[in-house]
Amino acid sequence: MGFSWNIIADLQQIFSLQFMQHAFEAGTMIAIIAGIVGYFVVLRRSTFVAHAFSEIGFAGAAGAILFGVPAVVGMLLGSTLGGTSIAVLSRRSSHRDVYVGIVLAFALGIGLLFLSLYTGYATEAISLLFGEILGISALDVARTLLFTIVILAGMAVLYRPLLFSSLDEEVAEAKGLPTLFIGIAFLLLVAVAVSIAVQVTGVLLIFSLMVTPAATAQHLASRPSRVIAISAGISLAVTWLGLFVSFYQPYPASFFITAMVFVLYVLVRLFHRRIRTPGEHRTDWRDRVLRSGKDYSS
Amino acid sequence: MSTIVLAEELAAGYSGKTIWRGATFKVDSGDFVAIIGPNGAGKTTLFRVILGLQQQLAGSIRVFGREPERGSPRIGYVPQQHVVDEESHLESLELVRLGLSGREWGFSLRSHDDRDAALAALGSVGGRELAHHPLAELSGGELQRIFLAEALVSNPDLLLLDEPLSNLDMRRERDLLRLVNEVVRSRNVAAMLIAHNINPLLPYLDKVIYMANGKVAIGKPSEVFTSESLSALYGIDIEVLHDSKGNLAIVGIEGHHGDE
Numbered sequence: 001m002g003f004s005w006n007i008i009a010d011l012q013q014i015f016s017l018q019f020m021q022h023a024f025e026a027g028t029m030i031a032i033i034a035g036i037v038g039y040f041v042v043l044r045r046s047t048f049v050a051h052a053f054s055e056i057g058f059a060g061a062a063g064a065i066l067f068g069v070p071a072v073v074g075m076l077l078g079s080t081l082g083g084t085s086i087a088v089l090s091r092r093s094s095h096r097d098v099y100v101g102i103v104l105a106f107a108l109g110i111g112l113l114f115l116s117l118y119t120g121y122a123t124e125a126i127s128l129l130f131g132e133i134l135g136i137s138a139l140d141v142a143r144t145l146l147f148t149i150v151i152l153a154g155m156a157v158l159y160r161p162l163l164f165s166s167l168d169e170e171v172a173e174a175k176g177l178p179t180l181f182i183g184i185a186f187l188l189l190v191a192v193a194v195s196i197a198v199q200v201t202g203v204l205l206i207f208s209l210m211v212t213p214a215a216t217a218q219h220l221a222s223r224p225s226r227v228i229a230i231s232a233g234i235s236l237a238v239t240w241l242g243l244f245v246s247f248y249q250p251y252p253a254s255f256f257i258t259a260m261v262f263v264l265y266v267l268v269r270l271f272h273r274r275i276r277t278p279g280e281h282r283t284d285w286r287d288r289v290l291r292s293g294k295d296y297s298s
Numbered sequence: 299m300s301t302i303v304l305a306e307e308l309a310a311g312y313s314g315k316t317i318w319r320g321a322t323f324k325v326d327s328g329d330f331v332a333i334i335g336p337n338g339a340g341k342t343t344l345f346r347v348i349l350g351l352q353q354q355l356a357g358s359i360r361v362f363g364r365e366p367e368r369g370s371p372r373i374g375y376v377p378q379q380h381v382v383d384e385e386s387h388l389e390s391l392e393l394v395r396l397g398l399s400g401r402e403w404g405f406s407l408r409s410h411d412d413r414d415a416a417l418a419a420l421g422s423v424g425g426r427e428l429a430h431h432p433l434a435e436l437s438g439g440e441l442q443r444i445f446l447a448e449a450l451v452s453n454p455d456l457l458l459l460d461e462p463l464s465n466l467d468m469r470r471e472r473d474l475l476r477l478v479n480e481v482v483r484s485r486n487v488a489a490m491l492i493a494h495n496i497n498p499l500l501p502y503l504d505k506v507i508y509m510a511n512g513k514v515a516i517g518k519p520s521e522v523f524t525s526e527s528l529s530a531l532y533g534i535d536i537e538v539l540h541d542s543k544g545n546l547a548i549v550g551i552e553g554h555h556g557d558e
Contacts (some may be wrong), residue, residue: 156404161403163400164401168400172400173368174351174377177400218386
């Protein structure tokens with residue numbers, strides 16, 4: 001089974017294997033979800049929170065493994081519970097990062113304890129932390145499909161109010177939108193998305209699908225719908241490519257995924273600086289004050 | 299001419315602590331009203347009460363003849379702080395659109411309608427050509443026009459503008475005031491504008507609400523900006539001086555911004 005330049009034959013070979021089929025099916029759904037949800041994670045500057053979810057979920061997953069429950073159940077439980085409490089406790093607090101960091105460190109420690117109590121320590125730990133897309137079962141695929149539908153439906157309903165309250169929270173609130181509820185509902189969707197995305201990226205590499213593609217896409221389009229489409233497109237492309245490449249050599253797919261999104265991000269940032277023409281719309285210090293949201297006048 | 303806001307012996311504050319009391323005033327459609335006062339006088343608090351985001355502590359307030367209610371589509375609001383993400387290339391038009399459709403759940407089925415309305419709102423603030431510019435690349439004055447368009451897109455009867463001039467230089471300040479004045483006159487909306495400095499506003503104003511020292515003075519600028527009325531407000535001797543161009547200087551209050 002080696003790589004040939006006949007791509008059709010290669011793909012036929014890959015898809016003749018059931019675990020590769022599962023990997024592609026789950027990977028496709030996860031990539032699209034991560035690309036969509038990731039846009040709002042980046043827009044709301046919730047990257048650290050998303051990371052925390054995945055690590056709190058890690059504690060839940062490790063506990064689930066220890067007690068013989070499917071890891072994804074523990075993951076979901078951990079990330080939603082942890083996520084909701086973070087969302088409620090630290091709302092509008094300037095020290096949110098500190099709270100998140102404290103909870104996160106504690107959760108990781110608990111996860112470590114659970115794993116060391118479990119005998120299959122090493123492999124489980126590695127696949128939880130860094131993803132094990134080639135080990136996805138038919139049941140995992142079905143579960144991923146279910147969660148994907150939930151997240152897509154949730155995002156479709158929330159879309160405009162979420163966009164509004166992310167871009168212009170004060171006006172959205174004055175317009176009567178329940179911004180706290182929207183924030184919590186979104187974080188719950190992030191928790192669900194994280195708990196399926198870790199199958200591909202693992203707990204520690206969650207940013208590679210959840211943050212980097214959206215951050216890259218933000219520089220390529222100016223309308224939210226297009227940014228989301230590009231973001232989902234990027235994470236889909238790197239997931240497929242990562243799977244394809246990892247089929248032919250022994251290194252993990254999540255490494256290739258993280259490497260590709262990183263390179264793409266750097267390229268876009270480098271190129272974009274050059275093709276962008278600020279022209280007359282140059283910024284001065286007054287604009288920066290306004291833009292940084294700093295209350296300068298009172 | 300219809301009454302938009304009617305306040306009687308209104309008092310407001312936070313967590314039971316009164317910031318100001320005794321505000322009795324009326325804002326009619328087509329009124330351009332400035333709210334002036336030192337920092338912490340409670341100017342934004344008045345907006346929050348009108349918006350239904352905060353309960354008054356005493357007195358009564360009617361907005362469009364009813365108790366203030368959060369989410370009134372008849373109010374267009376531009377808060378003092380807007381955070382524009384420099385990393386994002388979001389275009390102006392998208393933000394203005396949200397002023398109309400951002401409170402609707404689900405996907406838009408009539409996205410062309412709100413696009414057209416948003417373009418029209420941008421046109422009415424002279425910002426039609428900014429529609430496809432990223433927000434992060436606009437100047438302070440251009441941004442204020444976009445926010446004004448976002449507030450205008452739902453065709454409000456009352457505009458609440460919280461310190462729209464605070465980060466603008468004098469020329470942009472004058473341009474924006476002209477624009478707001480034009481909007482007020484042409485659409486017959488009422489505008490309430492919070493500012494630090496009364497002088498650039500003087501040519502346009504119908505009324506002034508002056509907040510200081512826990513008290514509120516209301517009237518025409520020529521009535522409020524007198525040595526007697528401001529002395530009564532602050533409880534100390536204050537002198538209002540006029541220069542040859544009609545500008546006011548307020549003497550006697552340390553750190554006051556009316557005389558900038």
